[in-house]
Amino acid sequence: xxxxPTLAALTWRIAAxxxxxxxxxxxxIELMRRSFARSGWLRDVDHALLVAVSRFTxxxxxxxxxxxxxxxxxxxxxxxxxxxASSLPGALVVTVSSLIVSRLARYSAVRMALAAATxxxxxxxxxxxxxxxRPHVLGARRLWAIGTALAAVGLFAxxxxxVRVLLxxxxxxxxxxxxxxxx
Amino acid sequence: MSLWLLYxxxxxxxxxxxxxxxxxxxxxxxxxxxxGVLADDQLSHAVLLGRSTPGPVGVYVVSxxxxxxxxxxxxxxxxxxxxxxxxxVPLLVVIRRLHHLPRVRGSIDAIVVAGGALLLPAxxxxxxxAFSVLAAGMG
Numbered sequence: 001x002x003x004x005p006t007l008a009a010l011t012w013r014i015a016a017x018x019x020x021x022x023x024x025x026x027x028x029i030e031l032m033r034r035s036f037a038r039s040g041w042l043r044d045v046d047h048a049l050l051v052a053v054s055r056f057t058x059x060x061x062x063x064x065x066x067x068x069x070x071x072x073x074x075x076x077x078x079x080x081x082x083x084x085a086s087s088l089p090g091a092l093v094v095t096v097s098s099l100i101v102s103r104l105a106r107y108s109a110v111r112m113a114l115a116a117a118t119x120x121x122x123x124x125x126x127x128x129x130x131x132x133x134r135p136h137v138l139g140a141r142r143l144w145a146i147g148t149a150l151a152a153v154g155l156f157a158x159x160x161x162x163v164r165v166l167l168x169x170x171x172x173x174x175x176x177x178x179x180x181x182x183x
Numbered sequence: 184m185s186l187w188l189l190y191x192x193x194x195x196x197x198x199x200x201x202x203x204x205x206x207x208x209x210x211x212x213x214x215x216x217x218x219g220v221l222a223d224d225q226l227s228h229a230v231l232l233g234r235s236t237p238g239p240v241g242v243y244v245v246s247x248x249x250x251x252x253x254x255x256x257x258x259x260x261x262x263x264x265x266x267x268x269x270x271x272v273p274l275l276v277v278i279r280r281l282h283h284l285p286r287v288r289g290s291i292d293a294i295v296v297a298g299g300a301l302l303l304p305a306x307x308x309x310x311x312x313a314f315s316v317l318a319a320g321m322g
Contacts, residue, residue: 011261013237016234018237018238018239019238020237021237021238022234022235022236022237025240025241026302026305026306047315048291048295049282049291050275051298052278052291052294052295052298053274053278055294055298056229056274057268057270057271057274058197058198058270059197059206059241059264059268059270060197060241060242060258060264060268062239063239063241063265063267063268064267064270065271066268067269067271067272068271068272068275071271071275071276072275079269083265083268084271086238087238087239087240087261087264088261089237090236090237090239090242090245091238091242091245091257091260091264093236093238093244094232094233094243094245094246094257095197095245095254095257097232097236098246098249098250100227108319109320111316111320112316112317112320113208115312115313115314115316115320116313116317119309119310119313119314119317122307122309122310122313123306125305125306125309126303126306128299128302129240129298129302129303129306130299130301132295132299132302133295133299133300136296137296140213140316141292143297148240148296148297149296149299149300150300151297152296152297152298152300152301153300153301153303153304155211156301157304159199162301163307165295165297165301166298168297168302168308169294169296169297170290170293171290172276172288172293173286173289173291173292173293174286174289174290175289176257176289176292177285177288178194178285178287178288178289178292
């Protein structure tokens, strides 16, 4: 991290970013990347590291990403604050609305509003994907990066689980060491 | 079902998955098939809530906990949701220490590129689901 947010700022930023997305953690991660980078609290290299760690951490990716962000800025206090901020509001909403929302979802207007929100989330996920692969696809090792990306999608399309695809990628990457600034 | 067993089963599901919805097959197996404390339509409602509530999709396990054991179950579900994320800290420490090694950097680069590429099918699936709902609503 280039600068460190206060614990309150960290908590508020994570709570605001994670709890205003619908449809999955990738969109929330992209929102956090944007707002933390804008404030000078997160470098691209740290974001890539956190994404890699969150992919290999069991459970929900966005919670692992948040925990990593918290650890980078405030160690265990940051982890606790980040996990509370990223999970508690949603958990409360889900609990309180367990019966209500299932009834409201029968109404087409509500379903369409949720679908529109999901489209926004899909766009954010695509943006997140591009932010991750862009430095590699446009960098010195572009052919390697494009081949790796295509192989990953191909393996997934062939029915290989995401974790196994990433394990194969990890082993594949060991064969191509990165020295200096070559990305 | 005791709260300890509820926590153990939900934790087993979340610890053995690597995405929010990845725990669903194990949750269904344990709560619907093996123990019979949840019906399929209740699980569907929990999943719908997880997908339509702002925040992590994996938060549906909180709803599962609530449906099985009320408010204490919801607390247990939340604990099972956040517990695996703690593993990110030692992973982060180890990877940061090794990050300067060329082969480790190559490996992390490959994980990042593959991880980014894997987002594409997820985004397409979400968009397709959304378009089908919108089309049905307009039709």
